[in-house]
Amino acid sequence: MFFRSCQEQKNKIDYVHMKKIKSKKENKSGMSELLQSSKKYFQVPNIGDLLEGTIVSIEPGYVLVDLGRFGMGAIYACDFQNLPEKNKKIKIGKKISGLVREIENDESYIELSLDMASSKEIWQDLKSQQDKGEILKVKILDANKGGLIAEIRDIFAFLPVSQLSAQNYPRVDQGSKSKILEELRKLIDQDLEIKIIDVNQREDKLIISERAANLDQEKELLSQIKVGQVVKGEVSGVANFGAFVRFYPQDNKERFIEGLVHISELAWQRIDDPRNIVNPGDKVDAKIIDIDRDKVSLSIKGLEQDPWQKAGKKYEKGDKIKGEVTKIDKFGAFVQLDKDIHGLAHVAQFTGDMNEQIELGKKYKFEIISIEPEAHRLGLRLCKK
DSSP states (O other), X not given: OOOOOHHHHHHHHHHHTHHHHHHHHHHHHHHHHHHHHTTTTSOOOOTTOEEXXXXXXXXXXXXXXXXXXXOEEEEEHHHHHHOHHHHTXXXXXXXXXXXXXXXXXXXXXXXXXXXXXHHHHHXXXXXXXXXXXXXXXXXXXXXXXXXXXXXXXXXXEEEEGGGXXXXXXXXXXXXXXXXXXXHHHTTTTOEEEEEEEEXXXXXXXXXXXXXXXXXXXXXXXXXXXXXXXXXXXXXXXXXXXXXXXXXXXXXXXXXXXXXXXXXXGTOSSOOSOGGGTOOTTOEEEEEEEEEETTEEEEESGGGSOXXXXXXXXXXXXXXXXXXXXXXXXXXXXXXXXXXXXXXXXXXXXXXXXXXXXXXXXXXXXXXXXEEEGGGTEEEXXXXXO
């Protein structure tokens, strides 16, 4: 070991160069002039530049590096102590890289930093891995409500919930953040395959994606299904806009595909809350109606006969029929005539204040003023008492 402690190093260097300080001060302006005049022979680097040189001397507190056209550089002991793996490789004649910390220090050397260079090299490597689309394996260290925390080469990486694969995505009822966090914590200490999708050294930001790493596998799975196919699955989650259903392709029982049944595809009747139709754990049959890249759209109502096909025979214009008011908004009142058929009593069809004439959940007699089975529309007017 050729290095002493950082304090010993500093004391030694201060002592060795004490006698030079006075002459250096006198020659400081001369050195600046020399640097200016010699630019055509020697190139002056900028702070932050990454330079490579050859080790030419190993001193008790520092290493001298021949930087070629840039001149002589110095790397001090503290840097090597922070990076022990670099310490083992220090030999005269070996190539070494460092980041310019100071263009001219008190010893007239270009001061280099291994620590800073190592950090820059790591970020450059991460950027290269992103550009190449390399798949990496990381261990999950922690979780928060937004996603998972991992580490790549001593740099923390963030995996947002939205970038999890379908296999690990936390489907929880009503999107409860506490339940999402509970599910995410189950992934701590697990190894996941990921791709780097964003690298920003200045902001110290490294974003990774499991979903991107699984894209090829997802494509292979999706190649096993087609539009029009009927699948058997299980409801994995319910949201205000629909339900998620997980199903296995015929040729693969190890990895599932997750599709969305939009609220409009759950049933033929009007639905305000999908939870009134399905709940997590329910076994359902569904029809594949669209495949858009890695998104699969499903329909449950597509497997049932359209009740509006019979509505034209069951209901006619001018009929008077009782119906229950299921929703009131500024456009009018939605009225359920039977299990599958709803009509709209437009606000313009009411004489006076609509809200004074009807109440939510009550039944009234309405007159059918229009019916369009193909468009699934039926117009109503409240009958006079």
